Amino acid sequence: MPRMKPEEPNTHRTMHVVNHIRGLIENGTLQPGDKIPPEREFARTLKISRASLRTGIGYLAAMGVMKIRHGVGTFVADGPPEFGKASLSLMGALHGFQSWQMFEARIILESHLAALAAERGKEEHHAALAEEVAEMFATLDSPADYLIHDLLFHRLVSQASGNPILAALIETITSALYDKRRKTVERSTDRRESAEMHREIYKAIRARKPLDARKLMDQHLRMAQAAQGMERPAERRGSAAGQRHKPARLTAVASD
Amino acid sequence: MPRMKPEEPNTHRTMHVVNHIRGLIENGTLQPGDKIPPEREFARTLKISRASLRTGIGYLAAMGVMKIRHGVGTFVADGPPEFGKASLSLMGALHGFQSWQMFEARIILESHLAALAAERGKEEHHAALAEEVAEMFATLDSPADYLIHDLLFHRLVSQASGNPILAALIETITSALYDKRRKTVERSTDRRESAEMHREIYKAIRARKPLDARKLMDQHLRMAQAAQGMERPAERRGSAAGQRHKPARLTAVASD
DNA sequence: CCAGGATTAGAGGTCAGACCACAAGTATAC
């Protein structure tokens, strides 16, 4: 019984769609912000059912590569690179991620990011950073506004680092941490000190002093960490969290 | 305004499903490795169509939270935490990630991971690491086998760090780098030196010397980076937006 | 002429049920 099927037309439609779109992106046919054809039409083009096409698009959307707008169309993501928003959150529920672990990851990544920004930052980055610092000082009385510029500052540092992958990683973690941050900022009374630290970080980056930038960022984040009670708890002991005043000691900042 | 809507029965079915399953995971009803009910039955339970349920499950599968096995069932992921496999790869195509950037991220993360492992590693981790080092020395003549133990060693370091988030990040990057690695290992002639370095790293971790571990890991990775020609290229013009070149060919060693 | 509401066109979202493909276990033939 001869196999009349030399090729493999099945290969899971989902991946077929994913790879097709991936190809369109890689060869430049599709660029960030572009709109893809309507589902019915696109499905006909690819010779598959609309349902399968939707599965594939859903897959891409879940990873943040595509953005679907009901009633309007489906587009290629264009904002700052970021992994699936719910991703970290979901995995947190699954693998028991702790807040302090997220913060620890953030500290490590962002400290290095600051160092890289100091090494590679361009004039434009410096200018943008300076502006955000100014805005922070100008909004010391408005927690909500202050937080916005705080976030912007950190995002700019990411961009200035010149490594979009690390930036995407940080962006993902930060967004997962955002809710908790907003709550604490409200009752934070040391915004002045915070702004001051940002200014120091900015100066270090501008002066192209990687080690200083790294150290200052590390210091700044540890302070924020403490303010939000996200230190690493002492060895696995007690159960529920009450107030803890345990000084947690993490990895020392070592200079290369 | 007669249209008071106390509840919101629509809220996009997809998210309905995602949140439902998320809840089951958070309250412990569903644990890693568990099998969820068959689609037809589950759909009936949730009062939605099978198609919608599948969309939701697809979303979770795309992020690596669920694992689907055709003809068998759908399960909650159980392996080491990892973000969507294709995630980084897709985003790379979209935002023009470069190999050297991935490697840079890896170096930064893994160096710290080594330091953390030195601080927090338990006896069991030390034993497992020792074994992998031994295996590496035993497979110096078999590139393929050597690579396996190399990977295992690094994964163990991640686990020993006690921070599953950082481990997941590294796992994601590493898997994206895997293909290229395999190619170069083949013609690498300095496996002995490599094994030696792993041994040094192991010793530093066991001796609980974070700074040494970090330094050694950093050194080891930079060497690997050089061996694979993934260093950061000299200054070059870069536009932040989506300028299209042809990133098809990266700095990586040519595919044989 | 100019709001501002009603209509309409286009796109994604959902549904239903039939049928296909794959993996395992079970029964049957030898």
Added chain:
DNA sequence: GTATACTTGTGGTCTGACCTCTAATCCTGG
């Protein structure tokens, strides 16, 4: 006793009709 064939359970795909949302357009009253 082993190998093949059948049965069952589960995910994968297709069809095509209908629902909902958005935005552009038209139409009406001022």
